[in-house]
Amino acid sequence: MVTGVVKATVRNDGGTVEIDGIVASLVSNGGHSIVGGQVGNYSGKGPATFKSGAVLQGVPLEQT
Numbered sequence: 001m002v003t004g005v006v007k008a009t010v011r012n013d014g015g016t017v018e019i020d021g022i023v024a025s026l027v028s029n030g031g032h033s034i035v036g037g038q039v040g041n042y043s044g045k046g047p048a049t050f051k052s053g054a055v056l057q058g059v060p061l062e063q064t
Contacts, residue, residue, distance in 0.1 A: 012046055
C-alpha cells in the first residue's frame with residue numbers, strides 16, 4: 001500500500017498493490033492494482049480498479 005508520495009514508478013508484478021497516495025507511474029504486469037489516489041501514468045496488462053475520486057493523468061475518474 002502506498003499512502004505517501006512516490007516520484008518514481010511503482011511496479012506490480014504479482015499480488016495486490018493499493019495506491020491511496022500519489023505516484024508518478026504505475027506499471028501493473030500481474031496481480032491486481034487498486035487506485036484510490038493519484039497516478040500520473042498507468043500501463044501494463046494486469047487488472048486495475050480505479051475507485052471513485054481516483055485521478056489518472058490529472059483527470060478525476062468514476063469507479064471502474
